[in-house]
Amino acid sequence: MAINFQKVNFAYYAPKKNQQANFVLKDIDLNIEERDEFIAIVGHTGSGKSTLVQLMNALLFATNGKVNILGTLISKKSNIKLKPIRKKVGLVFQFPEYQLFEETVIKDIIFGPKNFGMTSQEALTRAKEVAKMVGLDEDILEKSPFAISGGQMRKVAISGILASNPDILILDEPTVGLDPFGKKELLSLLKKINEEEHKTIIIITHDMEVVSDVARRVIVMDDARIVYDGDKKELFTREDILMEHNLDYPELMKLMIEIKEKLNIDIDIHQYSIKDAYSELYRVLGESHE
Ligand SMILES: Nc1ncnc2c1ncn2[C@@H]1O[C@H](COP(=O)(O)OP(=O)(O)OP(=O)(O)O)[C@@H](O)[C@H]1O
Ligand SMILES: [Mg+2]
Structure with missing residues (x-):
């Protein structure tokens, strides 16, 4: 199993004296294969989706329970090398502006691959390739990432992660802010990466059309817990689950x-x-x- 969670709980803050921890993830058991999965994570706002994926690439650490990613048991201990894990499990944040920081778009896209060991020239070639793949116009590449639209920022953030060529790709609400064509284009690209390169893709979305279009497996979260994890088709036969968790x-x-x-x-x-x-x-x- 590429990503394995056993009885994981997570709280953002240590509890105050005599108070209980405020766990925003509770009793999470999860197995995700390294290849060929296409998973959608859905659920109410505040149910823990973004928190969950940040544990998957070791940006956050379980308060208790075990998280194993690609054979490494994750913990804050300094002898554990997190950089290779973050290269292999690429995460596109929910709010792309948090991910961007360089002077120009192109510098932002090449940051990841350079950081993970590519030469400047390799990174530049790769960056131009992925920018084209996600439909970013060439004239945007020299602009500041903060002087472009929200949808364009998202495409830049996605390009930055794709350029590093992760084994597993996680995208937190990637279609928000994209126009219908951009959305279609992105979903086709993800499907292509999944089908041709066999990479596992995990996507958080509130959009059941996106779930319907791309996912094979669906994880439903509600109030810090996973309440359904299984086949998409099976989920759509479970009217009880859809009703109970306000899914359409x-x-x-x-x-x-x-x-x-x-x-x-x-x-x-x-x-x-x-x-x-x-x-x-x-x-x-x-x-x-x-
Ligand atoms: N940085 C943070 N510090 C403290 N609490 C946080 C932080 N980020 C999220 N939370 C809390 O953790 C819980 C889960 O939040 P999370 O962002 O994981 O939900 P989500 O399912 O991604 O929601 P949305 O659909 O709105 O993006 C919420 O109660 C939220 O208030
Ligand atoms: Mg979120």
Whole structure:
């Protein structure tokens, strides 16, 4: 297992005398493979999603319990080298402006790969490649990262992490602030990285369309705990879980449910693309509704 959590609790502050710790992660057990997973983490605001992923790349440390990342048991002890772990598990923060700090966009993108050992020339070549991949215009590269739009900042932060070529890629609400085209472009890029390079991708999102489009496994958090961890399709059969934790069906599934009920036909409502939904409807209705 690449990422393994056993009975992990986490509090941001040590408790005051005679007070209980305010755990924002409770009893977290988790196993994530190094390759081929595409996981969406969903759940209420404040449920602990961003905190959880910061433990996955050793930015935060468990208050108790065990966190093992790529074979290293993580702790604050100084003999544990955290840099290789942060190279292998790349994290794009929820608020990209926290991740940017250099004078120009290009310097920001090459910071990570240089820090992890690439030469300046290699880093520059790689940075230009990834900037193009995420759809950043070349004329932005020499601007200050603080003089560009929120969506562009996000793309710069994503480029910086991609340029370091991590084994596992974690993105905290990466589609927020992107226009529809930018969102589609980013999701296709992530799918490509997952399918062709077999990298595990973990994405935090509130958007069930994103879950529907890219994820295979879903982790649902509520009030500091993981309340569901499993197959996406299975989750969408569990109306009880969706209701209890205020999650919605993706729009296409809502439409399929409506059609199934109104026409009283036996269709598989679990469709995640218009093409597949059309095929399923055609399979059942095609002949009779010519
Ligand atoms: N730096 C911090 N210091 C103290 N408490 C924090 C800090 N960051 C988050 N918290 C608290 O930890 C809990 C979990 O926050 P977290 O940011 O992990 O939630 P989240 O699920 O990512 O929420 P959102 O969907 O709004 O991004 C919240 O109660 C929050 O107030
Ligand atoms: Mg968050």
